[in-house]
Amino acid sequence: MQWTLSADVVVIGAGAAGLPAAIAARDHGASVILVEENFDIGGHAMLSGGRVQLGGGHALQRKFGIEDSADQVFHDWVRPDRGDSRYSDRDLIRTFADENVATFDFLVENGVAFIEKPILAPDAATVPRIFVTKEWHVSSEIIAPHRRRNGSGLVRTLTASARKKGVDILLQHKMTGIVREQHNSGRVLGITARNGDAELSIEARKGVIVATGGHTGNVNFRRMFDPRLTEEYQQAGMPYSVQGADGELAAMDIGASLWGTAFQTSGFGPAITRTRHIGCRWGYTSLVFETDSPIFHLAKATGLTVSDWQNMIFVNQSGKRFWNEVDLSNDFFAAAMAYSGDEAKLNGGGPIWAIFDADAVAREGWLPEPPHVDRDGYFFSADTIAELAGKIDNPYQKQTMPGDVLQASVERYNAFVTAGVDEDFAKPGPVHRIATPPFYAAWATPILHDSLTGLRTNTNAEVIDTRGEVIPGLYCAGESQGGFAQHGLARCMVFGRIAGRHAAQRNS
Amino acid sequence: MTNAAQVKQTAATSLAVWEVPATAVAGERFAVKIGVKSSIGSDLRGHSVQVRNAAGDAIGEGRLGDAPRPSTDALYWTELSMPAPAVEGIAAMKAHFSAAGLQPPHTDASAQFSLTVVKAPEHTVTIKVVETESAKPLADAYLRLGSYRAATGEAGSATLRVCKGRYQLHTWKVGYDAAPQAVHVDGDMFIEVAAVVVPEENVDRAWKG
Numbered sequence: 001m002q003w004t005l006s007a008d009v010v011v012i013g014a015g016a017a018g019l020p021a022a023i024a025a026r027d028h029g030a031s032v033i034l035v036e037e038n039f040d041i042g043g044h045a046m047l048s049g050g051r052v053q054l055g056g057g058h059a060l061q062r063k064f065g066i067e068d069s070a071d072q073v074f075h076d077w078v079r080p081d082r083g084d085s086r087y088s089d090r091d092l093i094r095t096f097a098d099e100n101v102a103t104f105d106f107l108v109e110n111g112v113a114f115i116e117k118p119i120l121a122p123d124a125a126t127v128p129r130i131f132v133t134k135e136w137h138v139s140s141e142i143i144a145p146h147r148r149r150n151g152s153g154l155v156r157t158l159t160a161s162a163r164k165k166g167v168d169i170l171l172q173h174k175m176t177g178i179v180r181e182q183h184n185s186g187r188v189l190g191i192t193a194r195n196g197d198a199e200l201s202i203e204a205r206k207g208v209i210v211a212t213g214g215h216t217g218n219v220n221f222r223r224m225f226d227p228r229l230t231e232e233y234q235q236a237g238m239p240y241s242v243q244g245a246d247g248e249l250a251a252m253d254i255g256a257s258l259w260g261t262a263f264q265t266s267g268f269g270p271a272i273t274r275t276r277h278i279g280c281r282w283g284y285t286s287l288v289f290e291t292d293s294p295i296f297h298l299a300k301a302t303g304l305t306v307s308d309w310q311n312m313i314f315v316n317q318s319g320k321r322f323w324n325e326v327d328l329s330n331d332f333f334a335a336a337m338a339y340s341g342d343e344a345k346l347n348g349g350g351p352i353w354a355i356f357d358a359d360a361v362a363r364e365g366w367l368p369e370p371p372h373v374d375r376d377g378y379f380f381s382a383d384t385i386a387e388l389a390g391k392i393d394n395p396y397q398k399q400t401m402p403g404d405v406l407q408a409s410v411e412r413y414n415a416f417v418t419a420g421v422d423e424d425f426a427k428p429g430p431v432h433r434i435a436t437p438p439f440y441a442a443w444a445t446p447i448l449h450d451s452l453t454g455l456r457t458n459t460n461a462e463v464i465d466t467r468g469e470v471i472p473g474l475y476c477a478g479e480s481q482g483g484f485a486q487h488g489l490a491r492c493m494v495f496g497r498i499a500g501r502h503a504a505q506r507n508s
Numbered sequence: 509m510t511n512a513a514q515v516k517q518t519a520a521t522s523l524a525v526w527e528v529p530a531t532a533v534a535g536e537r538f539a540v541k542i543g544v545k546s547s548i549g550s551d552l553r554g555h556s557v558q559v560r561n562a563a564g565d566a567i568g569e570g571r572l573g574d575a576p577r578p579s580t581d582a583l584y585w586t587e588l589s590m591p592a593p594a595v596e597g598i599a600a601m602k603a604h605f606s607a608a609g610l611q612p613p614h615t616d617a618s619a620q621f622s623l624t625v626v627k628a629p630e631h632t633v634t635i636k637v638v639e640t641e642s643a644k645p646l647a648d649a650y651l652r653l654g655s656y657r658a659a660t661g662e663a664g665s666a667t668l669r670v671c672k673g674r675y676q677l678h679t680w681k682v683g684y685d686a687a688p689q690a691v692h693v694d695g696d697m698f699i700e701v702a703a704v705v706v707p708e709e710n711v712d713r714a715w716k717g
Contacts, residue, residue: 308682310650357526358579363648383545383583386522386617390547403522411620418530418622419598420652420678431650431680435621436526437543438580 001179003190004200007033007168009503010191011209012175012247015043016151016489017478017496018211019158020103023110024500025209026165032500033202034167035193037174037242042155043213044237044479045489046143047287050150052107052114053121053490055129056100059108064118068127073097076124077486083268085124089260089483095459096484096494103494110161112154123269123487133157143240143295147288154489172196175246178208178474180254184465188254188473207473207503210463211496212247214451214479216271221245223347225264225453228337230348232396236273236284236449239298243451247480251455255465256474259456259482267330269485270449274328277303278354279373279442284449291371301374304366304442310431311360313413314444316340317350317397319389319406321413324425336446344398351396354444355388355410358436368440378443385410388439396445410434450487451479461499473506475499519612520547523557523619524583525603530657531626532592532599540621542570543577543585544605546614552584558604559590567591567601592625599625624655629669631693636665637679637686637701646703649681653691679703 008030011022019041022034040046055061055068074097079085108114118128136152139145143152163169170193177192179201190203215221216235222245223229235243248258264271277283280303289299306312309326314336316322323335337349361368373379377395382388386403414433416422422430455476456464463474477495484491524543532538542557552572559568568590577583593599600622607614637649637660645664651657654675658666672694679686684703691699 310680310682383543383577383580384522384524386520387545387547403520407522407619415598415600415620415622418624418655420655429650429652429678429680431652433528435524435528437524437577437583439524 001189001201003203005033006203006205007031008204008206008508009209009500010035010202010204010207011211011500012191013043013211013213013478014041014159014169015155015211015213015241015478016045016048016492017213018043018209019155019162020106020493020496021209021211021475021477021500022167023158023162023165024106024497025504026162026167028501028504030206030504032167034162034169035173035175035191035202036169036171038240039172040143041159041169041171042143042152043241044243045151045155045492047149047237047240048151048489049148049286050133050135050152050154051119051121051130051488052133052154052493053125053129053486053488054100054104054494055125055127056097058101058104060104060114060116060131061118061129063116064128066118066128068129070097070100072127073100076126077484079124082124083266084263084485084487087260087262087266087485091459092457092483095498096491099494099498100490103490103497106497107493111157113157140294144287144289144293146290147286149287151489170195175212175250178250178254180471184255186472188471204473205508206506207475209475209477209496209499209503210247210251210455210480211476211478211492212244212480213241214243214454215245215248216448216451217243218245221248222448225261227347228349229448230345232348232351232445233272234282234445234447236282236287236447238282240295243479247476248455251463251471251474251476254471254474256463256471257456257466258453259464260484261453261482263452263485266452269452269487271452272333272446273449274332275444275447277305278444279304279368279379281374281378281443282447283443284447296371300376301370301378302372304364304368304372307364310429311363312354312356313409313434314352315355315406315409316352317342317399317401319401319409321409321424324422324427326427333446342399350398351394351443352445353392354442355385355406355434355439356442357434357439360432360434361440363432373442380441381438383437383439385434385439388441392441394443450485452485454480454482456483457481457495459498460502461495462502473503475503519550519614521545521605521607521614521617522547523603523605523617525619525621528621528623531624531655533628534592534596534625535594537589537591538623539587539589540603541585541587542603543580543583544572544617545581545583548612549582550610550612550614552610555584555610556606557586557588558606559588560602560604561593562600592623596625596627598622626655627671630671631669632696633668633670633691633693633699634665634697635660635668635677635699635701636663637681637703638664639684640702640704646681646684649679649684649701649703652678677701
């Protein structure tokens with residue numbers, strides 16, 4: 001094969017896993033090419049809150065008198081009493097635990113700065129381990145400014161370090177395939193990629209590291225785990241960072257196996273979340289693209305941030321209310337994704353719409369106009385409830401919402417407000433009628449976040465095939481890696497660093 | 509002409525009913541606002557609207573005003589006053605718009621609403637909501653005492669005129685938790701509600717184990 005470019009290690013994806021992988025590989029003497037499909041680095045981590053859950057007794061923990069150890073990290077993340085830990089691959093957890101302190105030190109050595117305030121995560125952790133990275137200091141280089149997206153500081157700093165150490169970062173280079181000696185056997189040799197109209201091939205003399213970030217944006221892929229997750233469910237991180245399962249698919253094409261799939265549908269963890277910012281397409285709870293975001297032209301609206309779910313009802317695409325709106329449990333998602341009665345769409349629940357009135361707008365202090373709402377399919381207003389239903393026109397709303405059904409839903413809810421009892425779904429109160437015109441329908445469909453399963457690896461982050469054998473020269477870290485469902489950045493960075501180190505030390 | 513073609517030529521009307529009081533005193537008059545919208549934006553000024561009780565009897569009637577309600581596209585509206593039913597309890601009513609005579613032809617429209625019919629109030633109940641730690645009064649807390657409802661003002665207080673009786677008092681304010689309490693009203697009274705701060709919605713809550 002004629003290679004366009006060549007390096008010892010090729011890393012796919014410049015996010016929370018790929019950047020540490022690239023740096024670690026360089027630290028161990030390898031030449032590194034890092035390809036990133038986006039116009040800028042960072043992936044989901046650029047938009048994250050920067051909460052880094054590394055423990056084991058590192059320097060910052062010790063400074064605050066927090067007693068922790070690698071063993072404690074291990075025991076926390078194999079706890080049988082919790083859904084986010086009971087399905088863990090304990091071999092991976094053991095390695096993760098043992099590498100926590102070294103990874104924290106690695107971040108500090110590469111310039112990452114932390115806010116000195118320990119946080120106890122509401123997950124399997126039993127001691128405070130979260131320290132938040134400092135936000136990047138250049139506002140114009142933050143994709144979601146003004147919203148404490150402190151992950152920007154993590155990925156910008158690591159990128160600067162990677163470049164300084166000689167990592168060759170190729171933006172807008174999309175991996176299109178992984179090249180192996182034979183289709184299902186032999187060593188991995190490199191990747192193919194596309195840059196605009198140009199096709200290129202990049203040799204990886206020692207290893208290819210898949211750090212592509214997960215699969216939530218690939219409808220076909222995510223439905224392997226949960227057939228309900230049809231096309232209407234958007235993804236956190238969009239429209240900046242696509243989790244398209246590219247790495248998983250390319251690896252599976254050459255024999256890779258998935259692993260730890262129970263996590264994805266266990267009902268624990270933020271695989272599916274409520275939208276908190278309604279009336280826009282991407283309203284993930286902690287993520288708002290303000291008008292000065294460099295991608296606001298793609299996001300189109302900031303959304304209306306909900307402070308009180310008593311101010312609205314949710315209806316499905318048929319105009320029927322389906323659950324208690326103030327219930328934040330996973331039961332809400334089951335109801336939202338239930339069969340809506342549409343015989344043409346048996347899977348998925350269809351779009352979910354928040355329905356509210358002018359009084360709710362006043363109580364929330366909203367201005368229901370652009371740039372706060374996206375009138376191109378995600379926000380509608382009308383003088384009456386029946387009229388509102390007919391105005392809803394959205395790519396995922398496959399049939400017109402019947403006005404009489406929506407009106408009946410609202411009238412029934414208003415009757416519950418009069419009586420003080422929600423006979424259908426036991427919403428406390430309910431407090432406010434939906435009666436004062438104009439009326440509004442805002443996109444409030446649940447939004448996907450974490451990929452909680454992915455490729456099988458061993459503790460060196462080497463990818464394992466469906467027969468249980470290592471695929472020589474192929475690595476995976478981050479949300480594309482299976483077997484560990486801790487939310488956030490830490491597992492990405494620990495195994496990214498392990499992958500880079502091991503790949504660099506392989507014989508080519 | 510086919511039925512389908514006739515249907516196609518018939519525009520729709522739809523209704524909204526707002527400012528419905530939570531309670532009305534039996535036999536006394538109360539008012540609501542009613543608006544009607546034509547799907548093709550027809551001028552509806554002067555057309556009649558009616559409110560009917562559960563038995564279908566008209567209890568109020570009026571004509572839509574000359575101008576659409578501000579902030580709407582073309583919602584013609586009016587305020588209707590009518591007597592509350594004589595019997596206490598929840599009363600369901602229906603606002604109705606007849607499109608007879610409207611050109612081009614429109615369908616009729618109706619909308620249901622309800623309120624609670626009560627006896628004439630005898631006592632004044634003043635409720636103050638305070639945050640427990642700081643004793644700070646809480647404005648914009650929503651109160652429900654039986655069928656009576658109010659929101660607290662800047663001083664954290666609201667006043668309700670109610671009948672003698674035993675009620676449950678519910679308090680709702682986002683970010684706070686206040687336990688429901690039983691209230692026996694047999695005279696004018698003052699109630700202080702203790703509200704406890706609950707942490708802001710935790711974005712990590714979804715993965716609570």
